[in-house]
Amino acid sequence: MNALMWITVVSLAAWVWLALGQGFFWRTDVRLPERRPPAAWPSVAVVVPARDEAETLPHSLPSLLAQDYPGRAEVFLVDDGSTDGTGELARALAAEHGGLPLTVDRPGEPEPGWTGKLWAVQHGMALAASRTDATYLLLTDADIAHAPGSLRELVAAAESAGLDLVSQMARLRVVTFWERLVVPAFVYFFAKLYPFRRVNSPRSRTAAAAGGCALLRRAAAERAGYPGSVRQAVIDDVSLARVVRRSGGRVWLGLADGVESVRPYTGLGPLWRMVARSAYAQLLYNPLLLAGTVVGLVVIYLVPPAAVVAGAVTGSVVTAVAGAAAWAVMAGTYMPMLRYYRQPLWLAPLLPVTALLYTLMTVDSAVQHHRGRGAAWKGRTYARPEAAP
Known part of the structure; x- marks a missing residue:
């Protein structure tokens, strides 16, 4: 029972909870509620x-x-x-x-x-x-x-x-x-x-x-x-x-x-800037929240595929199976969003790659803020709220 095995089990448990206990976030059937024409249309x-x-x-x-x-x-x-x-x-x-x-x-x-x-x-x-x-x-x-x-x-x-x-x-x-x-x-x-x-x-x-x-x-x-x-x-x-x-x-x-x-x-550059512009603001400009987020992203998204490979190489069946199960739940929850965007479902197992990119974008967002170039968009850079006049 090595450390990777335990971390992988934690990742699997986290994915089970996310799939069932986080408001069914992965479902894409939330559309406008029932609509009836009003008696008089407001301006x-x-x-x-x-x-x-x-x-x-x-x-x-x-x-x-x-x-x-x-x-x-x-x-x-x-x-x-x-x-x-x-x-x-x-x-x-x-x-x-x-x-x-x-x-x-x-x-x-x-x-x-x-x-x-x-x-x-x-x-x-x-x-x-x-x-x-x-x-x-x-x-x-x-x-x-x-x-x-x-x-x-x-x-x-x-x-x-x-x-x-x-x-x-x-x-x-x-x-x-x-x-x-x-x-x-x-x-x-x-x-x-x-x-x-x-x-x-x-x-x-x-x-x-x-x-x-x-x-x-x-x-x-x-x-x-x-x-x-x-x-x-x-x-x-x-x-x-x-x-x-x-x-x-x-x-x-x-x-x-x-x-x-x-x-x-x-290209990747414009998408990177779109995410990095607000990622650190989402974390309230807090280094501890940033560190916790990076650890969470690694455990939840990157550990499962790593566990599959490590388990296959070392012969640890529990590690490989737990990693594969977590990866499968991850991909399964991502498929409805791919369908909504009319994209091929083979992209679902690549979500760890995307999560790695988002992790790097989030870290870059914090680095840019500490260098005084955070929240930059179309030629403007915004200070964190408490520093603004």
Whole structure:
């Protein structure tokens, strides 16, 4: 009974618990709740923060302008200091495609203590309040394309279930090799941290949202003091869900069928930066949490395949069998996410490789923070919240 055998048994036990006791996080059947058309469709203001999005806007903005919504809806695109002509392109697309009214504005650089995105969101919300009496705010990223009925379905779900925040995890693009290896696992890991069924339970304290597509009741935003109450947040979507829930609001999160990201990740570098940007913030900038996370990732994801190899080489049947069982449970819980992303199931046994990449990304995130280059995104670097003015 060597050390590796015991560690492998612990890994197997952890996987059994994760599969059965972590809110069935691996299931991908959490979709919008039952929807009934309201007697009167409430008005909606669509707020789109955009920074250097000229590449993605032609594939996303027309889908917003073309929303088939029975009530009043307007789009407010906030150009957050773009240098690639994002604002001008948005106006040109609106003139070409027509559809919902579009307002484009540029608020200038964020004030100290604000992230750029939340500064843009605040400006967009204030602009919408001065132009409309919208009941709901649809907060959506500039790289997100919506099916024609997306807004109608979101509002119907919120009205039918009395929800204050309805958020859908957009289906990310999966085309290149690195996207296939990294992207489905990104959503898989997110769901393990924030199991959708727990998020959606009124009795649970777990709160999360997906920033790419979040329908927020304006009254709930005012109660929660959003976005000012989370103005320094790097992980702004989870922070939004937390303040809405703490202020008494009802939150719902699930996977999307008609909401997709059109942002391409052509290599490992862009994907690495996407994960590393917020990984250390997720760990509250705490070195002890970082160390515990690295150990946990190694035990849960890397030990099973290592145990299979070591058990086969040394003739330790228990080690090999326990490792194979843990690896099988791991792969089995990953398969539903691969199906959701329409990817081949042979990628499931490669999850330890992906987990190793995420471990390195997390460590790199901490290293960059301690070097003063943490949370860097599109030319901006954000300090940890307590260090911000």
